[in-house]
Amino acid sequence: MNAVEKSRKLKEKARSLGFELSGATPAVPLPHYSDFLSWLSKGYAGEMGYLERRKEKRGDPQKILSGAQSLFCVALSYNPSPEHYLLLEKNPISCYAWGKDYHEVLLEKLQILADYLRLELEPGAQVKSYVDTGPIFEKNYAAAAGLGWVGKNTLLLNKKFGSFLFLGEIITDTELSYDEPTDNLCKTCTACMDVCPVGAFEEAGVLNATKCISYLTLEHRSDLPKGTNLHGYLAGCDLCQTVCPYNVNAPQGLEPAFQPRSEILNLSADSTASMSPTEFKRFTQNSALERIKYPMWQRNVESR
Numbered sequence: 001m002n003a004v005e006k007s008r009k010l011k012e013k014a015r016s017l018g019f020e021l022s023g024a025t026p027a028v029p030l031p032h033y034s035d036f037l038s039w040l041s042k043g044y045a046g047e048m049g050y051l052e053r054r055k056e057k058r059g060d061p062q063k064i065l066s067g068a069q070s071l072f073c074v075a076l077s078y079n080p081s082p083e084h085y086l087l088l089e090k091n092p093i094s095c096y097a098w099g100k101d102y103h104e105v106l107l108e109k110l111q112i113l114a115d116y117l118r119l120e121l122e123p124g125a126q127v128k129s130y131v132d133t134g135p136i137f138e139k140n141y142a143a144a145a146g147l148g149w150v151g152k153n154t155l156l157l158n159k160k161f162g163s164f165l166f167l168g169e170i171i172t173d174t175e176l177s178y179d180e181p182t183d184n185l186c187k188t189c190t191a192c193m194d195v196c197p198v199g200a201f202e203e204a205g206v207l208n209a210t211k212c213i214s215y216l217t218l219e220h221r222s223d224l225p226k227g228t229n230l231h232g233y234l235a236g237c238d239l240c241q242t243v244c245p246y247n248v249n250a251p252q253g254l255e256p257a258f259q260p261r262s263e264i265l266n267l268s269a270d271s272t273a274s275m276s277p278t279e280f281k282r283f284t285q286n287s288a289l290e291r292i293k294y295p296m297w298q299r300n301v302e303s304r
Helices: 003-016 031-039 049-053 104-119 138-144 191-195 213-218 267-271 277-285 295-304
Strands: 021-027 071-075 129-130 164-172 201-203
Touching: 003 021, 003 071, 003 104, 021 138, 049 201, 071 104, 104 129, 104 164, 138 164, 277 295
Parallel strands: none
Antiparallel strands: 021 071, 071 164, 129 164
16 A cells, blocks of 8 residues: 555544544654754743653654654644633633543544554554654644644644644654645734733744743642732633634534533632632543642632
């Protein structure tokens, strides 16, 4: 089976698993690595020390999988339904965490896709799959694979599906047929940068995580800087996405696992402030919020 046929069949399988977008790109270093090193040197990563520790692998897929030839990239929408869109304005939890943990949902689908590749399309192929945890510039490789472009808010944007997208990738030693990148359609729009209440964007495409509400609520483990204002958020922030023109008419995500849990729909200021450790554990169980520890939650509640 030639590379074109393998790619076609992989895309068909990806669609059958619910992925709205998929594409392939060569497993070669991208020109963004030097920008990443500069970003690290400026301290913009904050307490995300894992970025520094694994920086060498990010520069070259060969250091992740020897003999790698291709990355097959996928995207799964979690865009809220119209009936839940108002929650974006008043809910203190970013909608990426409203449903089941996306890592589990995507990895299960990716495993099926990877098995299809290594068992049926090219028996014996080597594969490695990641969802937001591997040392990979996943947004940049997704853009290189034609899934969209990296916007000024550093997120992957797609003309049809917007930016509420979870990304995953399979690194393989299999040769595939490669897709062409799309144009960057942000042009002169700066809505995402302008809406940020903490000025986290140093310039277009450069996020200073130490200022970002999502980073402060989810990744920053120590005490928050004195005077921190989380602007009502407790876990993540959706502001730079809600104002994006490409999200206005984007279709809702169809994955049932990402529908908001009843605990999210019934969340109130009183309930967030009064949660006991046991209630918090139950609230975060099987969701992407499990990464937040109870002391962090209490800290966020006090600073929102």
